[in-house]
Amino acid sequence: MTATTLPAPASARRTITRPRGLVWTVLRLHRTALCVWLAFVAATAGFLLWLTGPAAEATQRKLEMFGYGGVLEASSSSATLFAFTSGAYNDLFYDPDTLITLASFAVALFAAGPLIARELEDGTAQLAWTQSVSPARWLAAKLAVPACFLVLGNGLLAALYHRLWDAHSNLLVAGITPRALYFSLGPATVAAPLLGLALGALIGLAVRRTLPALALSGFAYFLVYAFRGNHWPFQGRYTQPEPYSHSWAIDTTGAKVPDPGCYADRHCLAEHHIVRFAREYLPSPDYWPRQLLETGVLLALAALAAAAAFAVLRRRAV
Numbered sequence: 001m002t003a004t005t006l007p008a009p010a011s012a013r014r015t016i017t018r019p020r021g022l023v024w025t026v027l028r029l030h031r032t033a034l035c036v037w038l039a040f041v042a043a044t045a046g047f048l049l050w051l052t053g054p055a056a057e058a059t060q061r062k063l064e065m066f067g068y069g070g071v072l073e074a075s076s077s078s079a080t081l082f083a084f085t086s087g088a089y090n091d092l093f094y095d096p097d098t099l100i101t102l103a104s105f106a107v108a109l110f111a112a113g114p115l116i117a118r119e120l121e122d123g124t125a126q127l128a129w130t131q132s133v134s135p136a137r138w139l140a141a142k143l144a145v146p147a148c149f150l151v152l153g154n155g156l157l158a159a160l161y162h163r164l165w166d167a168h169s170n171l172l173v174a175g176i177t178p179r180a181l182y183f184s185l186g187p188a189t190v191a192a193p194l195l196g197l198a199l200g201a202l203i204g205l206a207v208r209r210t211l212p213a214l215a216l217s218g219f220a221y222f223l224v225y226a227f228r229g230n231h232w233p234f235q236g237r238y239t240q241p242e243p244y245s246h247s248w249a250i251d252t253t254g255a256k257v258p259d260p261g262c263y264a265d266r267h268c269l270a271e272h273h274i275v276r277f278a279r280e281y282l283p284s285p286d287y288w289p290r291q292l293l294e295t296g297v298l299l300a301l302a303a304l305a306a307a308a309a310f311a312v313l314r315r316r317a318v
Contacts, residue, residue, distance in 0.1 A: 022133065022141035033110055034149065041153040044099050048160040051092060056168040059089040090172050096161055097184040100154070104193040105221055107150065111200025112217030113210045115142055120208045135313050143201060143306060150193050158189040186291035191298035192228075196221050198305035205312045224301075249274045 027034060119125040129135050162185045200217040207213040248256050251273040260272045 022137060023145055025128075026141050026145045030114065030146075033114065037149055037153060040099075040103060041156065044096055044157055045160055047099075048096055048157065048164055051089075051096075052160070052164045052167060055089055055092065056171060059171050093164075093168075093172055096157070100157060100161075100184050100189060101225070103154075104196050104225075105218065107146075107193040108196035108200040108217045108221040109214050111146070111197045112204040112207075112213040113200075115146070116201050116204030117208055117210045117213035120204070121210055136310060139201070139205075139310060139313050143197065143309075146197060147194060150197065151190055154190045154193060158184065158186060161185055161189075186287070187295040188291055188298060191295045191302065195224065195298050195302040195305065198302040198309065199224070202305045202309040202312065205309050205316065208316075251275065 125135075125138060128138055165185055196217075199220050200213075203217045203220060204213045207216060248258060249260060249272070251257050252275055253273075257272070257274075260268060260274065
């Protein structure tokens with residue numbers, strides 16, 4: 001006598017299908033943006049690891065073989081991505097900072113446009129609100145899901161960048177005017193795109209039109225970034241022309257001497273017996289208190305923007 005297996009009832013089959021709910025809906029609806037973000041994090045992390053390993057080792061060997069003047073002579077003729085000269089490495093060192101900054105702008109644009117305004121403009125958000133999903137839960141899921149990926153991705157990139165700075169900042173050309181690397185080496189790197197996310201959501205809810213929301217969110221985040229770069233009180237204690245750092249040169253005896261300001265002139269370097277440069281962005285006692293204070297301010301602004309977004313949604317959804 002053989003036993004037969006009866007098919008499971010439809011209700012049981014439904015319990016083992018794909019996960020459902022607001023989180024799954026947000027992930028499925030914006031899977032393209034999620035894939036782009038994951039690819040960006042993976043590519044930037046790989047770039048940082050390459051700068052920490054093979055690129056730094058090749059640059060260090062060139063410095064040991066030819067000295068600083070020899071490196072400058074080589075870089076003037078072939079400062080390409082694969083030249084591994086001091087000049088090329090110096091330029092590449094700052095590229096992740098640019099990528100992270102652009103990603104924060106992209107987050108603000110995405111939050112204002114595809115994440116919020118487009119669904120309000122198309123009516124899909126209103127449809128979700130009629131299907132046992134309250135407007136507050138809808139917005140909470142819209143903000144919480146991308147915020148988790150932003151924290152994890154930017155946290156990884158900030159940790160790798162800080163590791164790169166600690167290990168190989170001595171290979172940078174100190175005579176070149178520094179960029180605001182301070183903004184990409186600590187927890188403020190994680191808080192800044194969260195502010196962009198909250199600002200974008202607020203503007204998307206207020207405008208409810210995709211293209212205007214994109215334009216306004218980009219402009220609003222640009223104002224935040226410009227203020228952060230020029231007037232932020234947590235940057236450092238140094239005055240113009242280099243508010244973020246000070247640099248010095250090291251001669252053939254190993255002594256610290258003032259930077260002669262002729263990093264691209266081999267004859268000037270030889271005259272001053274300069275063999276390398278060094279730079280300090282912020283003294284270590286100052287760095288973490290300023291970073292943590294800035295992170296707190298950014299998170300507080302993000303919380304205020306998120307609270308304002310919920311207030312706008314509550315008024316518009318009534």
